[in-house]
Amino acid sequence: MTYTFQFGVLAQYQDQILHGIWLTIRISVLSIILGCAAGILLASVRSIWGGAVRLLVDAYVEIIRNTPFLVQLFIVYFGLPGLGMRVGADTAALIGMTINLAAYSTEIIRAGIEAVHKSQIEAGEALGFTRFQIYRHVIIVPAIAKVYPALCSQFVLMMLASSICSAISTQELAASAAFIESQTYRSFEIYIAVTLIYLALALALRAALALVGMWLFGRRVARRTMAALPEVQA
Template sequence: MSFTLQFEPVLAETDLILNGIKLTILLSAGAIILGTALAILLVGLRSLAGGILAFCVDAYVELLRNTPFLVQLFMIFFGLPLLGLRMSGIEAGLLAMTLNLSAYSTEIIRAGVDSTHKSQLEAGLSLALSRLQVFRYIVLKPAFAKVWPALSSQFVLMLLASSICSFISVPELSGSAAIVEQRTFRSFESYIIVTIAYLVIALTLKLGLIGLGHVLFGKRVKPDVIPAIATKGSAA
């Protein structure tokens, strides 16, 4: 029995595949931006507020980190309509990706925040900075510099996890591949092209994040610079 690869029928559906790639990139970019912003907020609440708010943040993180992303996606897409909140598959996918990424990113950023030496916090407070200013000027940026490789890896994993959104008929790259397969009956060829596409997108994102990390954190904040930063924050 001989088998011959036939890419022509699959390549004839290039527009559909390109639309899937575009949607995958948009979903991932939206989830990375919104998820990181939410994670910073949660880390700030946990560090500055304490008490019941810190407990709620911890509960949120543990809930999302210890349940499958697919279950979270189904709970949002099929469960929220029962409460009167209806959304499209794309909106549900973006929300699920944002919440899932925020939980993992919160734990990663928290590790960087907790590594900040106590003397740096005391130096900021001694200069009459508020706790929010200390968190912003002294804690947050050095924390990001320390955990950026781990955070970048989580971003790439979230990009790849976007394929799960095809389970709720979101026409991202994996969803588009399923449609192409149904139209052409060329399963192997369809997923070879999709595999290459995911590889290119993931490596491009990885290199972009490495470059961004070099731009943002290439020059580490030295201990003797902290008072100058703190003074600037106090004046603000």
């Protein structure tokens, strides 16, 4: 093999890379906030109302979890304009990521809610809590604390999966890499560098989520969050 690596060319394209990193961070953080909020809402609604609402939520979760993210993006980006909704590549990426993450969050939080023991709820009733107080203090907050590490692993996976949005021309980090590759033909160097950037982003995101976990739920949850590897959802 007579290939000489030239990482020097990357320096010229610093701006492109930084721009890509910034967009990756923005769509990831936004979709995490929106997806997690939707997940809490859907898991709550599902456990409170039951019946047809539960069926609908479960169908949504199963459909999203059993189809590829790439195809979901295609439907949002190429399919929606046909129905009269024109969306840009960045917006489509954000919509796709939020829809995807909402389904996974719902599933994870549902498991947390179902793990809350019935005696806890009865204890809340015995203390004279209102139904809303029970829901908030006894069910949803402990449930989220319990599944927080699994939730964070899913957030990290979503950030990594945001690279797939380059396929619908969202100009995030993977798209920046593709652009620089087309300019310089230094494909291997560029993809090694960008892979390392993704690795650093994944570690940084996990650390940031652990800090949030410490602030919300205390030290023990934060430690579990740092240690957790992406769990594979069946």
